[in-house]
Amino acid sequence: MSRQAFVHRIAMTAPDDVSGLEAAIARGAVDPACVVAVLGKTEGNGCVNDFTRALAARALHDRLGAAPCCVMSGGTEGALSPHFTVFEVRTSDALPVDDALAVGHCRTPALPGQHLGRLAQVDAVAAGVRTAMEEAGITSPDDVHFVQVKCPLLTSARLAALDREGVAPATRDTLKSMGLSRAASSLGVAVALGEVVRDDLTDEAIGRDWELRSSRASASAGVELMGHEIVVLGRGRGWSGPLRVDHAVMADGIDIEPVRAALARLGLASTGQLDRHQRGRLKALLAKAEPGASGQLRGYRHTMLTDSDVSPTRHARGFTAGALAALVGHAEIYVSGGAEHQGPDGGGPVCVIVEAA
Structure with a gap:
């Protein structure tokens, strides 16, 4: 079994x-x-x-x-x-295969609003990732290739509730609360996977010290929940089937070669765009995207950070999605904006799931 x-x-x-x-x-x-x-x-x-x-x-x-x-x-x-x-x-009834895709999931309790963007959120997500790994039979962090986290944000109503309780939030800016929540969640993944040492973290480092990061975290904030939804993808004991998983890290929004290399490792080698048969074997492409803080991309100025009409995350999603779509031959891909502590500045982690030949 x-x-x-x-x-x-x-x-x-x-x-x-x-x-x-x-x-x-x-x-x-x-x-x-x-x-x-x-x-x-x-x-x-x-x-x-x-x-x-x-x-x-x-x-x-x-x-x-x-x-x-x-x-x-x-x-x-x-x-x-x-x-x-x-x-x-x-x-x-099939026998287990060492490198078959394993999936684990976990839902954490509601996070009190004053803990959003702080170490308590890091700890909550780290615990949730460990639970999801255990549920998937993944014993080594090295066998985790991607961790998707859905995390909460602050709204006006939630801020008012904190005021009534007499507790201070990490920020009163609801939009900034999205970034802080993604940041703390990503550092929680990094702690669970051994990419960051928990004792080295402080509240002040969250959303500020970009040297602290995960190569496999993807966090997305939303108004629709108060806790965290966590999905771990990797290789665990007792799994079978033809699906295989790998990951890459893009250094910037057009750094597609690490993704091409990950596809090749899973049997989809191509010097250009994937052909029709290869596209049929690509089951999922999941990626993070964000504009680089310098305002430049490979020495050329971009305006993603200075556009007052369109959010930078919206620019980044469309831009990176175009680069990845050109590589794989379709745009039915999952690109999430806002990559705080998720890969290097301006880049982000990518996960590919492929059906073995």
């Missing part, structure tokens, strides 16, 4: 559109009782008031129940295609 992971990309026509999921269930391609996580790209602004994430999560939970982790990332700028990536875990 073993466990086997299945990954399905399902197109959406609107944030609450689960007709594609319904069709997959009807034809037997997806067993709703086996779904453990759904990652979605919704067509909102990706900022504090992006309720497309909550709408999509509600539609999914209405169909699948409360058990699966639903990580909705707002923003499909450029040609990014709105879609769900559905993760199933089924039991199998």
Whole structure:
């Protein structure tokens, strides 16, 4: 006996559109009782008031129940295609395979607002990552290739509640609270994976010391939750099936060669864009994106940080998605903006899931 992971990309026509999921269930391609996580790209602004994430999560939970982790990332700028990536875990009679994809998930308790962006949030996420690893049978941090975290943010109502309690938040800026939440969550992943030493961290370092980072963390903040939804992808004991996983780190928004190398390691070697057959074997491409703080990309000035009309994260998602889409031949990819402590400044981690030949 073993466990086997299945990954399905399902197109959406609107944030609450689960007709594609319904069709997959009807034809037997997806067993709703086996779904453990759904990652979605919704067509909102990706900022504090992006309720497309909550709408999509509600539609999914209405169909699948409360058990699966639903990580909705707002923003499909450029040609990014709105879609769900559905993760199933089924039991199998097949013998375990050492490098088969393993999936673990965890949901943490609600985080008191005063802890957002502080060490208590780091600790909560680190504990959740360890729980998800244990659930997946992953014993070594080296076997973890990607950790997706959905984390909370502060709203006006939540700030008012803190005022009534007489406690001070890390910030009163709701938009900045998104960045601090992503930052603390990413450092929690880094602590759990041994990339950062917990005793070296302080509240002041969160969202400021960019030398502290994870090469496998992806964090997305949203208004639709108070705790954390955590999905761990890697290689664990007792898993079978043809799916394989690897990761890369982009140094900047057009650094596609590490991603090409990861694809090659999984059997999708190509000197150009993936061909049609290779694209069929690519089950998921998950990435982080952010504009570099210097305001330059390889010596050339960019305006992502100075555009007063469009958020920098929106620019970065569309820009990086275009580079990755040119590599793999389609834009149904998961690109999340805001990469605080997630890879180097201006770059970010990338995960690829491929069906073995």
